[in-house]
Amino acid sequence: xxxxxxxxxxxxxxxxxxxxxxxxxxxxxxxxxxxxxxxxxxxxxxxxxxxxxxxxxxxxxxxxxxxxxxxxxxxxxxxxxxxxxxxxxxxxxxxxxxxxxxxxxxxxxxxxxxxxxxxxxxxxxxxxxxxxxxxxxxxxxxxxxxxxxxxxxxxxxxxxxxxxxxxxxxxxxxxxxxxxxxxxxxxxxxxxxxxxxxxxxxxxxxxxxxxxxxxxxxxxxxxxxxxxxxxxxxxxxxxxxxxxx
Amino acid sequence: xxxxxxxxxxxxxxxxxxxxxxxxxxxxxxxxxxxxxxxxxxxxxxxxxxxxxxxxxxxxxxxxxxxxxxxxxxxxxxxxxxxxxxxxxxxxxxxxxxxxxxxxxxxxxxxxxxxxxxxxxxxxxxxxxxxxxxxxxxxxxxxxxxxxxxxxxxxxxxxxxxxxxxxxxxxxxxxxxxxxxxxxxxxxxxxxxxxxxxxxxxxxxxxxxxxxxxxxxxxxxxxxxxxxxxxxxxxxxxxxxxxxxxxxxxxxxxxxxxxxxxxxxxxxxxxxxxxxxxxxxxxxxxxxxxxxxxxxxxxxxxxxxxxxxxxxxxxxxxxxxxxxxxxxxxxxxxxxxxxxxxxxxxxxxxxxxxxxxxxxxxxxxxxxxxxxxxxxxxxxxxxxxxxxxxxxxxxxxxxxxxxxxxxxxxxxxxxxxxxxxxxxxxxxxxxxxxxxxxxxxxxxxxxxxxxxxxxxxxxxxxxxxxxxxxxxxxxxxxxxxxxxxxxxxxxxxxxxxxxxxxxxxx
Numbered sequence: 235x236x237x238x239x240x241x242x243x244x245x246x247x248x249x250x251x252x253x254x255x256x257x258x259x260x261x262x263x264x265x266x267x268x269x270x271x272x273x274x275x276x277x278x279x280x281x282x283x284x285x286x287x288x289x290x291x292x293x294x295x296x297x298x299x300x301x302x303x304x305x306x307x308x309x310x311x312x313x314x315x316x317x318x319x320x321x322x323x324x325x326x327x328x329x330x331x332x333x334x335x336x337x338x339x340x341x342x343x344x345x346x347x348x349x350x351x352x353x354x355x356x357x358x359x360x361x362x363x364x365x366x367x368x369x370x371x372x373x374x375x376x377x378x379x380x381x382x383x384x385x386x387x388x389x390x391x392x393x394x395x396x397x398x399x400x401x402x403x404x405x406x407x408x409x410x411x412x413x414x415x416x417x418x419x420x421x422x423x424x425x426x427x428x429x430x431x432x433x434x435x436x437x438x439x440x441x442x443x444x445x446x447x448x449x450x451x452x453x454x455x456x457x458x459x460x461x462x463x464x465x466x467x468x469x470x471x472x473x474x475x476x477x478x479x
Numbered sequence: 480x481x482x483x484x485x486x487x488x489x490x491x492x493x494x495x496x497x498x499x500x501x502x503x504x505x506x507x508x509x510x511x512x513x514x515x516x517x518x519x520x521x522x523x524x525x526x527x528x529x530x531x532x533x534x535x536x537x538x539x540x541x542x543x544x545x546x547x548x549x550x551x552x553x554x555x556x557x558x559x560x561x562x563x564x565x566x567x568x569x570x571x572x573x574x575x576x577x578x579x580x581x582x583x584x585x586x587x588x589x590x591x592x593x594x595x596x597x598x599x600x601x602x603x604x605x606x607x608x609x610x611x612x613x614x615x616x617x618x619x620x621x622x623x624x625x626x627x628x629x630x631x632x633x634x635x636x637x638x639x640x641x642x643x644x645x646x647x648x649x650x651x652x653x654x655x656x657x658x659x660x661x662x663x664x665x666x667x668x669x670x671x672x673x674x675x676x677x678x679x680x681x682x683x684x685x686x687x688x689x690x691x692x693x694x695x696x697x698x699x700x701x702x703x704x705x706x707x708x709x710x711x712x713x714x715x716x717x718x719x720x721x722x723x724x725x726x727x728x729x730x731x732x733x734x735x736x737x738x739x740x741x742x743x744x745x746x747x748x749x750x751x752x753x754x755x756x757x758x759x760x761x762x763x764x765x766x767x768x769x770x771x772x773x774x775x776x777x778x779x780x781x782x783x784x785x786x787x788x789x790x791x792x793x794x795x796x797x798x799x800x801x802x803x804x805x806x807x808x809x810x811x812x813x814x815x816x817x818x819x820x821x822x823x824x825x826x827x828x829x830x831x832x833x834x835x836x837x838x839x840x841x842x843x844x845x846x847x848x849x850x851x852x853x854x855x856x857x858x859x860x861x862x863x864x865x866x867x868x869x870x871x872x873x874x875x876x877x878x879x880x881x882x883x884x885x886x887x888x889x890x891x892x893x894x895x896x897x898x899x900x901x902x903x904x905x906x907x908x909x910x911x912x913x914x915x916x917x918x919x920x921x922x923x924x925x926x927x928x929x930x931x932x933x934x935x936x937x938x939x940x941x942x943x944x945x946x947x948x949x950x951x952x953x954x955x956x957x958x959x960x961x962x963x964x965x966x967x968x969x970x971x972x973x974x975x976x977x978x979x980x981x982x983x984x985x
Binding site for chain 2: 286288311314315317318319321323325326327328329330338339342343371372373384387388391
């Protein structure tokens with residue numbers, strides 16, 4: 235197996251006095267798909283938000299593709315260029331068209347000429363199957379379409395790692411599938427993915443590893459088969475019995 | 480007969496169209512459904528009609544029907560000569576129009592004001608029409624080149640040096656004030672209780688000042704050489720142009736990609752040279768017209784346009800500063816905003832005009848109009864800051880996070896994502912402040928500047944036109960002028976709002 239592309243070691247984070255993340259160690263190898271699950275408030279989102287420095291942390295170290303991100307958050311910009319992120323609430327820029335949403339970062343961060351950026355953006359919009367809506371504003375689209383645009387927007391920066399923070403939680407049940415299909419396609423192309431989700435079907439189908447978190451720590455990490463068939467820890471068993479009925 | 484067959488039905492004859500029994504469209508419909516459909520509405524309609532009758536009719540009578548339209552002096556507007564109760568006295572406005580527009584601007588030089596107005600319109604109108612191209616060039620012409628050209632057109636005068644001399648002069652002034660402060664401390668150390676400490680600090684400041692003096696010596700030496708030789712403006716210009724072009728070339732990406740930056744800076748300097756040559760700035764320029772001779776609509780427009788154009792950037796900077804995470808910047812912004820909002824504009828203008836000169840170093844004087852301009856810009860800037868802050872508060876946190884996750888820096892996130900959305904939210908508030916600024920410019924008349932209203936009041940004292948209706952006519956005319964400008968701004972802001980908020984319509 236190749237070297238880890240994301241290496242988290244000894245990560246600790248506090249919100250004031252509240253210890254949100256406790257001694258997190260996690261290695262993600264290139265091309266690996268990891269699903270992170272757990273009850274709400276367990277620190278899943280905080281963990282992946284630490285990886286692209288949307289949250290600061292007090293102890294430990296995160297290395298992304300050889301770039302070191304310590305508690306003082308040097309190299310933030312370098313790390314963020316390598317890591318794409320998809321949010322629960324899409325966070326598309328409402329005043330820009332879909333196409334402009336997708337070309338903004340390539341033009342202003344990577345200094346790519348507008349014409350090339352638009353060609354790349356259209357390529358990715360085709361991949362998420364909404365090229366014909368390129369000139370619409372986000373507010374004119376359904377939630378599922380917006381989330382697929384958000385995925386395309388992240389991909390235009392050619393990230394080495396993609397983070398998904400509950401990408402389907404804000405969607406109608408019908409639209410969950412179209413977004414999950416896009417993510418399955420992406421996984422099929424070998425993208426390294428860290429996904430916080432409650433979609434256990436997706437975890438079974440796509441993940442290499444499932445990480446279960448509770449109370450700010452990793453309780454159990456295993457392959458999906460083992461994880462769902464034979465959970466070891468009592469807390470994991472309880473969690474699975476709650477959600478798989 | 481309750482079987483199924485009874486409920487079946489086949490139409491034999493098609494019904495023809497017939498008019499509605501009660502008309503609901505057209506004027507009659509409007510009266511019936513909106514104006515006289517209930518006792519309350521009948522009452523309101525009658526009150527409204529009476530209100531219109533008692534306001535519109537007298538106004539029209541005064542302004543048009545009973546008005547005197549031609550005449551040479553007050554005699555034409557007197558009831559005994561006209562033969563009827565005279566309303567507006569328009570010949571008075573006609574006679575005073577130059578004073579209302581130019582103030583005491585010398586008659587022979589008024590073409591300069593006209594040319595400035597024409598330039599402003601020619602540059603502003605294409606900027607306001609979204610369909611026209613080259614917005615970047617247009618904006619830089621209007622916001623950068625036009626103020627300079629307008630200054631030399633309206634005020635006159637030439638230049639003795641260029642960028643290099645100015646930089647050297649500015650640095651020298653800065654250095655002099657540092658040394659001055661140090662020496663002031665040294666002299667007060669002889670009498671003060673904390674003398675040794677003051678002596679130490681004073682000596683240190685003088686030392687720093689002297690160091691700066693030696694540091695900028697090459698620059699001042701070069702300046703003196705250039706000023707000593709003939710053709711000082713053009714030599715200085717050439718040196719400045721070369722230095723700036725080289726810097727632009729370097730920053731633009733050097734040999735690899737700097738060509739564009741180099742070309743545009745060379746183009747800018749050629750344009751500057753053309754303007755200098757055309758206006759003869761190197762040979763003393765146009766005759767100087769001191770700002771105390773300016774007046775009328777000219778002052779109103781200069782003050783309000785400068786105020787509008789400068790207050791928005793000030794407001795944006797202060798609003799961002801107030802939300803900054805750096806305590807010093809935040810405290811400064813809050814203090815600044817609260818200070819200016821807590822003080823009436825009249826106080827600001829008085830302070831700027833009569834007290835500021837007492838605080839400035841002796842060799843440093845600022846023109847009276849400029850002082851008023853700075854006062855108004857800062858005052859309005861503080862108000863705009865709060866307007867902009869309202870818009871910033873309406874932007875969800877996720878927007879900034881999404882931009883950060885894409886690798887955009889704080890500056891790019893702010894200028895590309897946050898501000899464009901925030902400003903769109905607060906267009907009505909911003910324009911509200913602009914309109915009130917436009918009308919508040921009439922306050923400059925209390926600091927001896929004659930704006931439109933000031934010139935108007937000055938013209939009342941002319942015995943040649945003193946009639947019972949002179950003041951009413953004058954104020955009606957000023958009212959119409961103010962209304963045209965304010966209503967124009969209001970309508971244009973609605974248009975912009977509608978256009979920029981395309982994304983909020985489904």
